[in-house]
Amino acid sequence: MTTTVVVGNPKPGSRTLDAGRLLAEALTGRPADHVIDVITLGSGLLAWGDEAVAASVRVVQESSLVVFASPTFKATYTGVLKLFLDQFAGGTGLRDVVSVPLMLGAGPAHAMAADLLLKPVLAELGGTCALPGLFLLDSTYAEDGKIAEYAERWAGVATALTKVS
Template structure:
Protein backbone atom coordinates (compact mmCIF):
# COMPACT_ATOMS: atom_id res chain seq x y z
CA UNK A 1 0.00 0.00 0.00
CA UNK A 2 1.55 3.29 -1.09
CA UNK A 3 1.37 6.03 1.55
CA UNK A 4 2.23 9.72 1.28
CA UNK A 5 2.37 12.38 3.98
CA UNK A 6 1.76 15.89 2.65
CA UNK A 7 2.87 18.56 5.13
CA UNK A 8 1.54 22.04 4.46
CA UNK A 9 3.52 23.98 7.03
CA UNK A 10 5.40 27.16 5.99
CA UNK A 11 8.40 25.80 7.93
CA UNK A 12 10.30 22.83 6.49
CA UNK A 13 10.77 19.72 8.65
CA UNK A 14 7.98 20.95 10.95
CA UNK A 15 6.01 19.48 13.83
CA UNK A 16 3.20 19.11 11.31
CA UNK A 17 5.32 16.78 9.19
CA UNK A 18 6.40 14.86 12.29
CA UNK A 19 2.77 14.43 13.39
CA UNK A 20 1.87 13.12 9.93
CA UNK A 21 4.68 10.58 10.10
CA UNK A 22 3.63 9.51 13.61
CA UNK A 23 0.07 9.04 12.40
CA UNK A 24 1.18 6.94 9.41
CA UNK A 25 3.21 4.74 11.75
CA UNK A 26 0.34 4.40 14.25
CA UNK A 27 -2.01 3.42 11.41
CA UNK A 28 0.40 0.66 10.38
CA UNK A 29 0.82 2.12 6.91
CA UNK A 30 3.81 1.43 4.73
CA UNK A 31 6.80 3.71 5.15
CA UNK A 32 5.39 6.94 3.75
CA UNK A 33 6.87 9.07 1.06
CA UNK A 34 6.93 12.74 2.08
CA UNK A 35 5.98 15.95 0.38
CA UNK A 36 7.07 18.90 2.50
CA UNK A 37 5.08 21.38 0.41
CA UNK A 38 7.02 24.49 1.43
CA UNK A 39 10.12 23.10 -0.27
CA UNK A 40 8.35 23.51 -3.62
CA UNK A 41 8.58 27.28 -3.06
CA UNK A 42 7.41 29.82 -5.64
CA UNK A 43 6.74 27.06 -8.17
CA UNK A 44 3.40 26.57 -6.41
CA UNK A 45 2.22 29.92 -7.81
CA UNK A 46 2.23 28.67 -11.40
CA UNK A 47 1.44 25.57 -13.38
CA UNK A 48 3.65 22.94 -14.92
CA UNK A 49 6.78 23.19 -12.77
CA UNK A 50 8.44 19.75 -12.95
CA UNK A 51 8.89 19.40 -9.16
CA UNK A 52 5.24 20.32 -8.51
CA UNK A 53 4.02 18.01 -11.30
CA UNK A 54 6.09 15.20 -9.76
CA UNK A 55 4.64 15.89 -6.28
CA UNK A 56 1.08 15.86 -7.66
CA UNK A 57 1.77 12.58 -9.49
CA UNK A 58 3.16 11.05 -6.30
CA UNK A 59 -0.02 11.92 -4.40
CA UNK A 60 -2.19 10.61 -7.24
CA UNK A 61 -0.31 7.29 -7.22
CA UNK A 62 -0.89 6.77 -3.50
CA UNK A 63 -3.47 4.59 -1.81
CA UNK A 64 -3.52 6.64 1.40
CA UNK A 65 -2.48 10.27 1.85
CA UNK A 66 -2.26 12.09 5.15
CA UNK A 67 -2.78 15.80 4.53
CA UNK A 68 -1.29 17.66 7.49
CA UNK A 69 -1.50 21.38 8.18
CA UNK A 70 -1.06 23.67 11.13
CA UNK A 71 -4.08 25.78 11.99
CA UNK A 72 -3.74 29.33 10.66
CA UNK A 73 -6.58 31.79 11.26
CA UNK A 74 -8.81 28.82 12.22
CA UNK A 75 -8.20 26.96 8.96
CA UNK A 76 -5.45 25.28 6.92
CA UNK A 77 -2.43 27.15 5.57
CA UNK A 78 -2.06 28.92 2.26
CA UNK A 79 0.86 26.62 1.48
CA UNK A 80 -1.33 23.53 1.46
CA UNK A 81 -4.05 25.46 -0.41
CA UNK A 82 -1.57 26.32 -3.16
CA UNK A 83 -0.64 22.66 -3.43
CA UNK A 84 -4.26 21.48 -3.52
CA UNK A 85 -4.96 24.04 -6.27
CA UNK A 86 -2.66 21.94 -8.48
CA UNK A 87 -5.23 19.11 -8.58
CA UNK A 88 -8.06 19.07 -11.10
CA UNK A 89 -11.36 19.94 -9.44
CA UNK A 90 -13.57 17.00 -8.63
CA UNK A 91 -11.19 14.32 -9.89
CA UNK A 92 -7.64 15.21 -8.89
CA UNK A 93 -7.71 13.00 -5.80
CA UNK A 94 -10.18 10.44 -7.19
CA UNK A 95 -10.03 7.11 -5.37
CA UNK A 96 -7.41 8.18 -2.83
CA UNK A 97 -8.11 7.57 0.85
CA UNK A 98 -7.29 10.88 2.51
CA UNK A 99 -6.81 11.64 6.19
CA UNK A 100 -7.03 15.29 7.29
CA UNK A 101 -4.70 16.12 10.20
CA UNK A 102 -4.24 19.54 11.77
CA UNK A 103 -2.19 20.90 14.63
CA UNK A 104 -2.98 23.99 16.65
CA UNK A 105 -2.12 25.90 19.79
CA UNK A 106 -5.28 25.00 21.70
CA UNK A 107 -8.60 23.19 21.55
CA UNK A 108 -10.60 26.12 20.15
CA UNK A 109 -10.10 24.91 16.57
CA UNK A 110 -10.57 21.19 17.13
CA UNK A 111 -13.19 20.99 14.38
CA UNK A 112 -10.94 22.62 11.75
CA UNK A 113 -9.88 19.34 10.07
CA UNK A 114 -13.52 18.36 9.52
CA UNK A 115 -14.94 21.80 8.83
CA UNK A 116 -12.22 23.17 6.53
CA UNK A 117 -9.67 20.63 5.29
CA UNK A 118 -11.89 17.58 4.78
CA UNK A 119 -14.42 19.36 2.49
CA UNK A 120 -11.73 20.52 0.06
CA UNK A 121 -10.26 17.01 -0.09
CA UNK A 122 -13.70 15.56 -0.81
CA UNK A 123 -14.32 18.26 -3.43
CA UNK A 124 -11.17 17.07 -5.19
CA UNK A 125 -12.48 13.49 -5.24
CA UNK A 126 -10.75 11.99 -2.19
CA UNK A 127 -12.41 9.45 0.04
CA UNK A 128 -12.34 10.73 3.64
CA UNK A 129 -13.94 7.90 5.62
CA UNK A 130 -12.87 9.03 9.07
CA UNK A 131 -13.17 12.13 11.18
CA UNK A 132 -10.20 14.42 10.87
CA UNK A 133 -7.63 14.44 13.63
CA UNK A 134 -6.72 17.62 15.53
CA UNK A 135 -3.67 17.72 17.79
CA UNK A 136 -2.22 20.31 20.15
CA UNK A 137 1.14 21.24 18.67
CA UNK A 138 2.95 21.21 22.02
CA UNK A 139 1.76 17.75 23.09
CA UNK A 140 0.95 15.74 19.94
CA UNK A 141 4.00 13.49 20.32
CA UNK A 142 3.38 12.62 23.98
CA UNK A 143 -0.37 12.38 24.35
CA UNK A 144 -2.35 9.25 23.51
CA UNK A 145 -4.64 10.79 20.88
CA UNK A 146 -2.77 9.52 17.80
CA UNK A 147 -2.59 5.86 18.93
CA UNK A 148 -6.22 5.93 20.16
CA UNK A 149 -7.45 7.50 16.93
CA UNK A 150 -5.37 5.08 14.84
CA UNK A 151 -6.62 2.01 16.72
CA UNK A 152 -10.19 3.03 16.00
CA UNK A 153 -9.82 4.02 12.35
CA UNK A 154 -6.95 1.91 10.94
CA UNK A 155 -9.27 -0.98 9.95
CA UNK A 156 -11.46 1.40 7.92
CA UNK A 157 -8.49 3.04 6.20
CA UNK A 158 -6.85 -0.30 5.40
CA UNK A 159 -10.09 -1.81 4.08
CA UNK A 160 -10.73 1.10 1.74
CA UNK A 161 -7.11 1.34 0.63
CA UNK A 162 -7.26 -2.33 -0.42
CA UNK A 163 -10.72 -2.13 -2.00
CA UNK A 164 -11.29 -1.96 -5.73
CA UNK A 165 -12.69 1.55 -5.99
CA UNK A 166 -12.59 1.65 -9.77
CA UNK A 167 -16.17 0.46 -10.21
CA UNK A 168 -19.20 2.56 -9.28
CA UNK A 169 -21.35 1.31 -6.45
CA UNK A 170 -24.58 -0.24 -7.62
CA UNK A 171 -27.73 -0.75 -5.63
CA UNK A 172 -30.49 -3.28 -6.01
CA UNK A 173 -33.82 -2.11 -7.20
CA UNK A 174 -36.65 -2.87 -4.85
CA UNK A 175 -38.98 -3.24 -7.80
CA UNK A 176 -40.55 0.16 -7.35
Protein backbone atom coordinates in the same frame (compact mmCIF):
# COMPACT_ATOMS: atom_id res chain seq x y z
CA MET B 1 -0.47 0.07 -0.17
CA THR B 2 1.45 3.24 -0.93
CA THR B 3 1.29 5.84 1.83
CA THR B 4 2.17 9.53 1.50
CA VAL B 5 2.25 12.42 3.94
CA VAL B 6 1.60 15.91 2.53
CA VAL B 7 2.55 18.74 4.88
CA GLY B 8 1.46 22.32 4.35
CA ASN B 9 3.49 24.09 7.02
CA PRO B 10 5.39 27.28 6.07
CA LYS B 11 8.31 25.98 8.13
CA PRO B 12 10.21 23.02 6.63
CA GLY B 13 10.82 20.05 8.92
CA SER B 14 8.01 21.14 11.25
CA ARG B 15 6.12 19.48 14.08
CA THR B 16 3.28 19.14 11.57
CA LEU B 17 5.57 17.00 9.42
CA ASP B 18 6.49 14.88 12.42
CA ALA B 19 2.83 14.42 13.41
CA GLY B 20 1.90 13.48 9.84
CA ARG B 21 4.62 10.84 9.75
CA LEU B 22 3.56 9.48 13.13
CA LEU B 23 -0.07 9.25 12.05
CA ALA B 24 0.73 7.54 8.74
CA GLU B 25 2.88 4.99 10.52
CA ALA B 26 0.28 4.40 13.22
CA LEU B 27 -2.42 3.79 10.58
CA THR B 28 -0.34 1.43 8.43
CA GLY B 29 2.21 -0.11 10.77
CA ARG B 30 5.14 1.18 8.70
CA PRO B 31 6.73 4.50 7.75
CA ALA B 32 5.19 6.48 4.90
CA ASP B 33 6.55 5.68 1.47
CA HIS B 34 6.67 9.38 0.55
CA VAL B 35 6.72 12.67 2.43
CA ILE B 36 5.98 15.91 0.61
CA ASP B 37 6.95 18.97 2.64
CA VAL B 38 5.07 21.39 0.39
CA ILE B 39 7.04 24.49 1.40
CA THR B 40 10.15 22.97 -0.19
CA LEU B 41 8.43 23.21 -3.61
CA GLY B 42 8.96 26.97 -3.38
CA SER B 43 7.79 29.35 -6.08
CA GLY B 44 6.83 26.42 -8.32
CA LEU B 45 3.54 26.39 -6.39
CA LEU B 46 2.66 29.76 -7.89
CA ALA B 47 2.83 28.76 -11.54
CA TRP B 48 1.35 25.94 -13.59
CA GLY B 49 3.69 23.42 -15.13
CA ASP B 50 6.47 23.28 -12.54
CA GLU B 51 7.98 19.80 -12.84
CA ALA B 52 8.69 19.31 -9.11
CA VAL B 53 5.11 20.26 -8.24
CA ALA B 54 3.73 18.03 -11.01
CA ALA B 55 5.86 15.12 -9.77
CA SER B 56 4.55 15.64 -6.23
CA VAL B 57 0.96 15.69 -7.52
CA ARG B 58 1.59 12.38 -9.31
CA VAL B 59 3.02 10.84 -6.13
CA VAL B 60 -0.17 11.79 -4.27
CA GLN B 61 -2.44 10.54 -7.05
CA GLU B 62 -0.62 7.19 -7.17
CA SER B 63 -0.90 6.73 -3.41
CA SER B 64 -3.47 4.56 -1.66
CA LEU B 65 -3.56 6.60 1.56
CA VAL B 66 -2.49 10.20 2.07
CA VAL B 67 -2.33 12.12 5.34
CA PHE B 68 -2.82 15.81 4.56
CA ALA B 69 -1.38 17.78 7.49
CA SER B 70 -1.49 21.48 8.26
CA PRO B 71 -1.07 23.71 11.27
CA THR B 72 -4.10 25.82 12.12
CA PHE B 73 -3.40 29.23 10.63
CA LYS B 74 -5.91 32.07 10.85
CA ALA B 75 -8.50 29.46 11.96
CA THR B 76 -8.00 27.24 8.89
CA TYR B 77 -5.37 25.29 6.95
CA THR B 78 -2.42 27.17 5.46
CA GLY B 79 -2.21 28.96 2.15
CA VAL B 80 0.81 26.81 1.30
CA LEU B 81 -1.35 23.69 1.46
CA LYS B 82 -4.08 25.47 -0.54
CA LEU B 83 -1.57 26.31 -3.29
CA PHE B 84 -0.64 22.64 -3.52
CA LEU B 85 -4.25 21.43 -3.49
CA ASP B 86 -5.06 23.90 -6.28
CA GLN B 87 -2.84 21.77 -8.53
CA PHE B 88 -5.42 18.93 -8.45
CA ALA B 89 -8.41 18.79 -10.77
CA GLY B 90 -11.71 19.32 -8.97
CA GLY B 91 -13.80 16.20 -8.49
CA THR B 92 -11.19 13.78 -9.81
CA GLY B 93 -7.74 14.95 -8.70
CA LEU B 94 -7.73 12.72 -5.61
CA ARG B 95 -9.84 9.92 -7.06
CA ASP B 96 -9.18 6.57 -5.32
CA VAL B 97 -6.99 8.24 -2.68
CA VAL B 98 -8.00 7.64 0.92
CA SER B 99 -7.49 11.13 2.32
CA VAL B 100 -6.95 11.75 6.03
CA PRO B 101 -7.11 15.37 7.26
CA LEU B 102 -4.78 16.23 10.14
CA MET B 103 -4.42 19.63 11.76
CA LEU B 104 -2.36 20.89 14.67
CA GLY B 105 -3.02 23.93 16.80
CA ALA B 106 -2.01 25.68 19.99
CA GLY B 107 -5.32 25.13 21.75
CA PRO B 108 -8.65 23.34 21.48
CA ALA B 109 -10.56 26.30 20.01
CA HIS B 110 -10.05 24.94 16.49
CA ALA B 111 -10.55 21.25 17.29
CA MET B 112 -13.11 20.87 14.48
CA ALA B 113 -10.97 22.56 11.81
CA ALA B 114 -9.79 19.32 10.20
CA ASP B 115 -13.37 18.16 9.66
CA LEU B 116 -15.00 21.51 8.94
CA LEU B 117 -12.34 23.12 6.75
CA LEU B 118 -9.80 20.64 5.36
CA LYS B 119 -11.95 17.56 4.85
CA PRO B 120 -14.47 19.30 2.52
CA VAL B 121 -11.68 20.45 0.19
CA LEU B 122 -10.25 16.93 0.02
CA ALA B 123 -13.72 15.56 -0.74
CA GLU B 124 -14.27 18.23 -3.42
CA LEU B 125 -11.10 17.02 -5.12
CA GLY B 126 -12.48 13.48 -5.18
CA GLY B 127 -10.66 12.06 -2.17
CA THR B 128 -12.20 9.22 -0.19
CA CYS B 129 -12.76 10.98 3.13
CA ALA B 130 -14.43 8.29 5.24
CA LEU B 131 -12.17 8.76 8.27
CA PRO B 132 -12.76 11.70 10.57
CA GLY B 133 -10.21 14.46 10.72
CA LEU B 134 -7.75 14.52 13.57
CA PHE B 135 -6.84 17.65 15.51
CA LEU B 136 -3.78 17.59 17.76
CA LEU B 137 -2.27 20.09 20.14
CA ASP B 138 1.12 20.99 18.74
CA SER B 139 2.65 21.03 22.22
CA THR B 140 1.57 17.51 23.22
CA TYR B 141 0.89 15.49 20.03
CA ALA B 142 3.96 13.27 20.41
CA GLU B 143 3.15 12.02 23.89
CA ASP B 144 -0.59 12.50 24.53
CA GLY B 145 -1.68 9.21 22.95
CA LYS B 146 -4.18 10.80 20.57
CA ILE B 147 -2.47 9.41 17.46
CA ALA B 148 -2.47 5.88 18.91
CA GLU B 149 -6.14 6.19 19.93
CA TYR B 150 -7.09 7.40 16.45
CA ALA B 151 -5.13 4.61 14.77
CA GLU B 152 -6.59 1.96 17.05
CA ARG B 153 -10.08 3.06 16.02
CA TRP B 154 -9.49 3.81 12.31
CA ALA B 155 -6.53 1.75 10.98
CA GLY B 156 -8.76 -1.16 10.01
CA VAL B 157 -11.11 1.15 8.13
CA ALA B 158 -8.18 2.78 6.33
CA THR B 159 -6.81 -0.62 5.33
CA ALA B 160 -10.19 -1.81 4.10
CA LEU B 161 -10.72 1.38 2.08
CA THR B 162 -7.34 1.13 0.39
CA LYS B 163 -8.13 -2.41 -0.72
CA VAL B 164 -11.39 -1.21 -2.28
CA SER B 165 -9.92 1.86 -3.99
